[in-house]
Amino acid sequence: DKRPRNCPPGPVEIPFFGRLPFFDEEMGEYLRKNYGDIVMHRTGPVRSVYLFDYNTAKEALARPEFADRPDIFSTFSIDEQKVGGVVGSNGLHWQHDRRFVLRNLRNLGMGKSYLEEAINIEAKALVEDLKKYGGEAINYPDSFRTVALNIIWQMVASTRYDLRSSEVETIYRLTSEFRDKFTVLSLLPSFIPVLGRLPEFLKNIIFGDDIIERFVEEMKNVMNGAVDKHLEDYDPDNPRDLIDEYIKGMKESEGDDNSLFRRGALNQIVNELFGAGSDTVYNMLKWVAYLLARYPEYATRMQQQIDAVVPRDRMVSLDDKPNLPLVEAFTVEALRYSSMLVYNVNRAATRDANISGYFIPKGTMVIVANYSIHHDPRYWDDPHKFYPERFLDDSATKYTAPKQGFFAFGSGRRQCAGELLARMELFLFTAAIIQHYDVLPPEGVDLSQNKFVTLAGSRIPSDSALIYRARI
Numbered sequence: 001d002k003r004p005r006n007c008p009p010g011p012v013e014i015p016f017f018g019r020l021p022f023f024d025e026e027m028g029e030y031l032r033k034n035y036g037d038i039v040m041h042r043t044g045p046v047r048s049v050y051l052f053d054y055n056t057a058k059e060a061l062a063r064p065e066f067a068d069r070p071d072i073f074s075t076f077s078i079d080e081q082k083v084g085g086v087v088g089s090n091g092l093h094w095q096h097d098r099r100f101v102l103r104n105l106r107n108l109g110m111g112k113s114y115l116e117e118a119i120n121i122e123a124k125a126l127v128e129d130l131k132k133y134g135g136e137a138i139n140y141p142d143s144f145r146t147v148a149l150n151i152i153w154q155m156v157a158s159t160r161y162d163l164r165s166s167e168v169e170t171i172y173r174l175t176s177e178f179r180d181k182f183t184v185l186s187l188l189p190s191f192i193p194v195l196g197r198l199p200e201f202l203k204n205i206i207f208g209d210d211i212i213e214r215f216v217e218e219m220k221n222v223m224n225g226a227v228d229k230h231l232e233d234y235d236p237d238n239p240r241d242l243i244d245e246y247i248k249g250m251k252e253s254e255g256d257d258n259s260l261f262r263r264g265a266l267n268q269i270v271n272e273l274f275g276a277g278s279d280t281v282y283n284m285l286k287w288v289a290y291l292l293a294r295y296p297e298y299a300t301r302m303q304q305q306i307d308a309v310v311p312r313d314r315m316v317s318l319d320d321k322p323n324l325p326l327v328e329a330f331t332v333e334a335l336r337y338s339s340m341l342v343y344n345v346n347r348a349a350t351r352d353a354n355i356s357g358y359f360i361p362k363g364t365m366v367i368v369a370n371y372s373i374h375h376d377p378r379y380w381d382d383p384h385k386f387y388p389e390r391f392l393d394d395s396a397t398k399y400t401a402p403k404q405g406f407f408a409f410g411s412g413r414r415q416c417a418g419e420l421l422a423r424m425e426l427f428l429f430t431a432a433i434i435q436h437y438d439v440l441p442p443e444g445v446d447l448s449q450n451k452f453v454t455l456a457g458s459r460i461p462s463d464s465a466l467i468y469r470a471r472i
């Protein structure tokens with residue numbers, strides 16, 4: 001219980017309980033202001049160290065002793081052995097599954113022109129779908145979610161949904177319900193396991209209902225369904241997608257008890273790609289729509305750039321990027337300004353270690369405060385201003401990638417495995433919306449008053465009705 005010597009400073013720890021965990025940026029900013037760039041915080045027996053400085057975070061995440069994810073991730077695993085997958089796994093299982101996923105995402109087009117075509121098919125469908133609202137003010141439409149899902153789901157499971165399909169409703173209901181009901185209290189039993197032994201009625205009162213358990217169970221059913229279907233139709237001579245490639249690995253290693261190709265790991269990989277690959281891009285499209293409506297002057301300038309080089313009957317392509325520096329700068333500034341993932345996906349210390357001279361005991365969670373880094377005046381001028389020009393050169397004709405202070409995709413050997421795909425989608429979907437629509441607030445609505453909410457660690461603009469007015 002007692003804080004070891006020479007640990008980083010932090011708030012007073014309440015005996016046994018420590019302090020509540022948190023997801024929001026305000027609490028992080030409070031800790032940074034009061035305790036400095038490296039802060040220790042404890043929940044139950046679990047200590048976390050928060051890193052608020054870019055260079056410290058970059059240096060720490062490059063070290064092998066901070067490459068693991070904490071045990072708490074196994075709570076969300078649908079692998080019955082709880083060891084497979086990429087996002088939350090460790091050691092040999094992680095190495096095996098990450099390598100497999102990266103190789104197959106690349107083979108399936110990540111960063112290549114034929115995937116660009118698939119993205120633009122979705123972008124066109126999105127443009128058509130928005131037309132159906134006839135200029136009415138609508139909340140962020142489900143089509144934002146389905147286009148993102150369709151890209152990753154075609155790569156993983158050869159499945160594409162119509163943008164108005166009712167089939168996706170169950171999945172959307174599950175993820176929305178989870179996002180809305182999940183609070184820091186839902187996580188407490190994962191930090192303090194003894195709380196899980198409280199009587200059911202007390203647990204329901206204190207932690208809400210068993211939202212994590214139900215979510216894991218229901219996602220397991222969805223993923224099991226997709227994998228079972230693939231096993232039924234599997235043709236070794238004609239692997240269609242990532243699931244088939246994994247089944248191939250499983251078949252080829254049949255009888256080898258040491259093989260890491262396992263059904264449970266496959267279920268978990270599919271589950272993770274589904275979440276990491278679609279929810280993130282969906283949330284970013286909400287930000288894009290919000291920022292276009294909030295800052296129409298940028299929308300107009302980007303429309304001028306696009307109209308000068310792309311005829312209206314052709315979709316913007318990745319080859320147009322050099323001529324559309326403001327569009328790229330806008331998407332990267334959206335990533336920085338939103339800090340959609342407020343904190344980097346947690347890491348854990350695999351052994352006693354140190355950061356900047358402070359002692360970090362084995363098992364400590366290492367949490368990089370992406371929002372705080374993205375709003376740190378040491379790295380960004382006027383950090384709370386939405387200012388895409390910060391990513392343009394002096395002549396404003398060339399995009400310049402951020403050199404320091406940018407952490408949206410994490411860092412080190414666990415850096416986002418889908419970054420290239422995410423950047424492709426973000427650029428092409430954003431360009432398609434700008435090329436075909438003016439996004440506007442309804443009359444009398446002042447978007448500068450709009451609130452942002454942090455749900456289950458993702459920071460998004462709260463629901464706001466916007467008008468998508470087709471350009472003539």
Ligand code: HEM
Pocket residue numbers: 061086087088098101105152272273276277278280281284340341344345346407408409410411412413414415416417418419421422
């Ligand atoms: C704008 C969209 C996205 C953002 C902001 C984002 C951000 C992140 C971040 C911050 C991490 C943790 C990195 C670390 O620990 O240092 C991560 C991990 C990961 N992301 Fe993304 N991501 C996005 C889209 C995607 C997409 C489209 C995929 C689909 C393939 C994906 C797959 C993954 C995976 C598999 C990991 C786990 C990597 C590992 O632990 O080895 N992400 N992402």
